[in-house]
Amino acid sequence: MANASHLREKILTFIKDFRERKGYAPTVREIAQGCGVTTPSVVQYHLNQLERAGLISREKEKFRSISLTGHRGLPVQVPVLGTIAAGHPIWVPSADMWSATAARLIEVPSEITQGRKDLYALEVRGNSMVDAMIADGDIVIMEPVSSIKNGDVAACWLKNEQEVTLKKVYCEDDRVR
Amino acid sequence: MANASHLREKILTFIKDFRERKGYAPTVREIAQGCGVTTPSVVQYHLNQLERAGLISREKEKFRSISLTGHRGLPVQVPVLGTIAAGHPIWVPSADMWSATAARLIEVPSEITQGRKDLYALEVRGNSMVDAMIADGDIVIMEPVSSIKNGDVAACWLKNEQEVTLKKVYCEDDRVR
DNA sequence: GCAAGTATAGAACAAATGTTCTAATTTGGC
């Protein structure tokens, strides 16, 4: 997956460089050739991912219509549904809670959300998770786990102080102590 | 011709607006439709003119590759072959004079030259042509007349003071007084 | 090891697109 994410980054920077150098956007095949991929379908695949993540925009069937959305990471609104304290069990939000508790919204760069929907956020209370680089006051982005199986991972994003300490840490969703 | 030049301007501004609005260049047919032309060949025709004039640049057979050359009027080097005084006959420059008298070069925006080659410039002495809006010290861009017929016109460009008093005046090439 | 999800290949198709060719129309000078 590290390799995959690398290809997407490569494609993204290739598009940017191409546009700066040539003045117009590259085609799918030009991206493929420029990034060492042998077929346009792979590029198409990653372009869909990038578009879903809001990093690029393009129009269907329009040639050379790829544009970079200036904001690498178009902020996405994510609701803060509550707080998470040390040692407390984490409940998964029920459907009714979604619309009801429209408590607070925070903006998350789309690099993190990766187009995922149904994300929610929790505020951390207490410093019991310092080992996971999570401190008191941090906000954790959670991905609801549909299955009962525990041990699932969720992308978590630390937002404390001013500068967005954007560390792609993956932390345990459930806890059990 | 006034109408023709108008279409070229229209195409040019359409390309500019399209790029700003959509983020990528229009196709030949999109230009045609946007400018009220029924066929791509006409647009192709004018795009060739615009490219020859240095106002746009594009790559052969590349879709949506039209770029505006920021400088509306990429300066073209034109040699100043001599001076023109009131009442003097104007000689047409012989071929040998071209390379020999590399006296001085001035830059002329390509809107004026329109891609024409073999242009040359003369500096005006005396104010005998004030009626034609030409004053002493002005520089006149001349187009060599291949035929002996007199009465030909040449685009003339007044460059005096700082601000380029760009007036598309057509003035008589021969004079006879 | 197995299964599921993810990523990569390759081929093939339909549509979009740049280009070229020829003819019709207009313009401007004589």
Add this chain to the structure above:
DNA sequence: GCCAAATTAGAACATTTGTTCTATACTTGC
């Protein structure tokens, strides 16, 4: 009015290009 040049039209063609489909690795959790 007549002629040459410039401009506009229309059609047709060869490529390019976005997209889709299927199949093959590759990872990951169990």
